Amino acid sequence: MLLSELNVGDKAEITAVRARNSVRRRMLDMGLVAGTRFKVLRVAPLGDPVEIFFKGMYLSLRKSEAAEIEVEKVGHVGDGAPLGRQEKRRRRFGGAG
């Protein structure tokens, strides 16, 4: 599935980066490579871009860019999957959770 198809709170692992040229270069430089596990943190107030968290980094990317990253869902926050060290609570759109 694609990163853009995940929901807020999902944890996933990158399987392939399909972007091209400078977008891909940028993704690789920021650590978005196959094997990277991340969590979807939130969606911007207007519905785009999205924010993900991995290796201590908060990263934003547009949905169009997220659609070029293939991922495999590995869980949802709260199910105990070992990922990162700074997430505990499940965050929903409102952020109140």
Next chain:
Amino acid sequence: MTSRKDITVALAGNPNSGKSSLFNALTGSHQKVGNFSGVTIEKYEGYADYNGYRIRFVDLPGTYSLTAYSPEELVTRQYLAQDTPDMVINVVEGPNLERNLLLTTQLMEMEVDLLVALNMYDEVEEQGIDIQVKQLQTLLGCHIVPTSATKKTGIDALLDHVVRVYEGDIEIRKNKLSFRNEIEEAVEAIAAELAGEPELKTYSSRWLAIKLLENDREVYSLVNRFPVWVKIELMLQEAIRITEKMYDADPEILITEDRQAFIRGAMEECVRQPDVKRVSLTDRIDSIVLNRVLGLPIFFFVVWLIFHMTFTLGTPLMDALDGFFSWFAAAVEPLLPNDIVRSIVVDGIIAGVGGVLIFLPNIILLFLGLSFLEASGYMARAAFVVDKVMHRFGLHGKSFIPMITGFGCSIPAIMATRTLKSPSDRLATILIIPFMSCGAKLPVYVLLAGAFFAPAVAANVMFGIYMLGVVLGLLTALLLKSTMLNRESEPFVMELPPYRWPSLSSVFLQARTKAWMYLKKAGTVILAAVMIIWVVSNYPRNPELEASLDREVARIGQQVTDPAEQAAAIHAAENRIAAAQLEYSIAGRMGKFIEPVIEPIGFDWRIGVALVTGLAAKEVVVSTMGTIYSLGEVDEESVELKSILKRDPSFDRATALSLMVFVLLYIPCVAAIGVMRKELGRWKPVVFYSVYAVTVAWIASFITWNAARVMM
């Protein structure tokens, strides 16, 4: 250069790694700011004296990687390869070591003499992270010094290491990051070919080989002029063929994956994270600041705050400076005997310098605010919040703040576009900023809307003018991005850095740098242009007019006895003569010359003159009109421009609307043009913009004037 005891050290590191704070801690007040050649990237240099050595530091721009992705990365690479510093200190963020090490691995590949500053070590200890420094040193093949720029610890140890590594007192075996077999074989084979090329000696041949496999266009154009390229190209194709077959991926991806694998291995071996999971401060702040409901209101509040700080606080300072220069001019005036010299000094030089300097309070205040936002971490979030709207017009989220600043003044706004990384995003943003109606245009609207519309309607008219600017600006961006600038814009793959309390000294340094840059570069261009406009609107002189003024004054002296009336009459006479002189000047002739062109939009030559002098500054449109419309005024009781315009048969609502639209859209003041030229580095886009702006202004005014005449 003077002695053997000079050591040059470059600082490299990720953005937000605390690199600049460390630079400040290392160099104290011994700093200077310049630019890297050919690009608008600031280059901070400084030095520290330690044990009889003068250690010179160059703060390279913050980068995540050393590919050819951004100008910052290219500058860093170029500096390392061509200026060959004695040593590179790689500043890494201790608490987030893993992602910082990507740059480290690439510095290792460049085979520079490397020293790692494990920065924010206080936070590492505080969070209970355990880093085996010795082991990590062996893996990375370089010395590691724990530092904390904010707590000022480890600074001397770092300087000590620089000296000892430089002198060869302490040594460590450089390590090499090996890639998977298929890649490693290709790297070694290509490097062997490149090693034989004497002209490439300054580069590590292994690094060049890696970059070629990474499909790096810069290295490609560096290497492909050599005869050895023919052979290398075949080797590259072969490498791609093999990896595609084996891994269904090209070498570029595999190389990055291998670096990441190396880093993961190093992390597993050397770093223990505590088990305690905690919600970081950043998480807590973001759950409010980026909240779906509160995110936008907070964003607008921050923008509003910055805007008010810049202009509400800045305007009194601006007025004070303005007052100072008027006072200074008045004080100097009687000291100069010769009419021409006096006019040059008072109206030309003092007014010109004053016209440049009065923007300083705004620039300093805005950049204090923006540097604070940038350093605290909010800037990236502002872009995150607003990107969707901006992207619709082909712009980047980061374009928003410069754009909004344009409502205050185009000059700091244009300078603020430096946060945009992609040249095409930056160009598009700079070119639409003047469409955001700046504060200097307001007096024009107040005058015209006030004269021709009832107060309630006048406010709506003014709002309409502002909105017209925004709409045309955004449409211009869309047009630019879908035609001329149809290149890749900056991806939004962007870090939202953890919130930090910015160090005030670096915030002030930023603001000071911007102010100085404005004065130094733009100041000269602007000053020259203001002087030219002054000459144009004052020369040639008509001696007959001066003589007639003398006669008139003498006549009034005889006929009018009441001193107040006398003064008023003389003042009116002076105004009439000034107007006649303005008509006689080059500006007046230019106004008449362009009259046929501006007639279809409802203007006569007098407005033409005001538009020409308005290039100096938009407020000048009003003062010029004040002068020129008193021409032929007989009624000396009412010299207020508003009533003069209302009485003037050639000036009606349609003209007023058309003029407001034209002033909104046509070329901004020379100061803005000067800064635009400075920031873009060449004239071509500035000339294009000027032609475009005048054309758009003319068309919009033509439509406005004709529509208004039909409807009103």
